[in-house]
Amino acid sequence: MTDLTKLTIAGARDAMRKGDVTSAEITAACLSSIADAGALGAFVHNTPEIATDQAAAADVRIKLGDAPDMCGIPLGIKDLFCTKDVPSQAASGILEGFKPQYESTVTSQLFDAGAVMLGKLNMDEFAMGSSNETSVYGNAVNPWRRGNEDTALTPGGSSGGSAAAVAADLCLAATGTDTGGSIRQPAAFVGITGLKPTYGRVSRWGIVAFASSLDQAGPMTKDVRDAAIMLRTMCGHDPKDSTSADIAVPDFEAALTGDIKGKTIGIPKEYRMDGMPAEIEKLWADGTAMLKDAGAIIKDITLPHTKYALPAYYVIAPAEASSNLARYDGVRFGHRAKLAQGDGITEMYEKTRAEGFGPEVQRRVMVGTYVLSAGFYDAYYNRARRVRALIKRDFDEVFADGVDAILTPATPSAAFGLGENMDPIQMYLNDVFTVTVNLAGLPGISVPAGLDAQGLPLGLQLIGRPWEEAELLNVAYALEGAAGFVAKPAKWW
């Protein structure tokens, strides 16, 4: 069998069960693709020995007939997930040399199901960024290019390494995390599927925390079916995460019928932004037409507080980050600054954090410190939390009104060039369509739906009701089928 790395999870699962191919063969093919793909900057810690051992163990299970869906599937793991004895540094200098003595719940569930870890994937430092330019490892690079240009483009962020690795067929799928769009935006920029589950669906235990009320891990895959398969293994109640929901996990793959007749799809008018590129407008209109053709009822809806989602996010996320990142002080793990004669513990903290955190992380920690500080807590933090309540109420009302899912663009543009977008606030606008979903705790999925004039992929986002990922995936499956996106980046790396 040729091109084993191009297999989907479902394709590999079925081929392995039939005995047409082994996990060892697929894993070896992925490891060889990774070795040739240094120019993408996607994998930052390779674990070929672990991969080879896990693949061998998976092949035994498959032979014995004890093989869950993810058994033998080679994955890339975002560097935000703590993996036992393997460097896990959230792409930050402050966690240099950190090797967790424990395994995150998500990765342990994946590995218990037989999945194979190829290595750790690049990302923005502490998941703070929308272009993968804040990583201590250097940029991850999008495998796609504009026309015949060789300008290096961003794979998006923060799960930029995950996106690049899946799009370039270095792994069959990858884990991502999404605090404001960090799965969906990069998925759209590289032409893959990215799913952010309902807040509480997937345990956050052992995932380096950025903003705890917003963070949620999810799958980044080659298609919607794979997202359904991988999500099921990642989900489930975890007593170690007090916000993890104790509810049943459905068979998401079984829900993929493609039948969305009679479903109501909301089109929110507030997502039609001034200055939105015509290509994005057209993509959105095309997607709407596809769902309508598939039998869905299209309904114009209003989410009046949409405009305030980004400013609310840029209070709440830094506030939570400043608190979560207080643990990086040079005492228990990671980097400690060299101290001068007479330096005390305060100098140790201040120098360690100045050396260990990159500029964007420092900026956000300080903004968070400011909005939580005495005298500003009510004016900024409490006001943002009130606006957040209104944003969630907008969605509650639309869903109560009978809307089954909401269709929006995933990003305001196609992937931009690395280094082209340096203003922090301009950068924050990348998440304008995705961040509402995190504030409201809803599931959202980005599906590749077309190419722009320069041949770069564009994605559409579907937003679902809380806990109804199965239904959301089915609508996404119908959209995917209608869009028929099959383009791949031409190999230059």
Place this chain on the structure above:
Amino acid sequence: MSIDTETARRVAKLARIKVEDDALPALASEFSAILGFIEQLNEVDVDGIEPMTSVTPQRLKRREDVVTDGSQQGAVLANAPDAREGFFAVPKVVE
């Protein structure tokens, strides 16, 4: 709101991040831009709206008040930049 260099210095101190004096003006100007962006929130009428604490209406779960884990001194200290005799070592805290 415009942030001055003194405020930037104070915030850096509170955040326990060393910022050199010559970097403070640029930092203050970045803060001002970001806070200017955030100030759009003042346009929203939030009267009578409770600040959201949790996106799901569930009460935070509480576990039994029992020891679930322990006796892992080696694992706890394994990543410490400086550990001695079973403790984390830091510069002198008390004079």
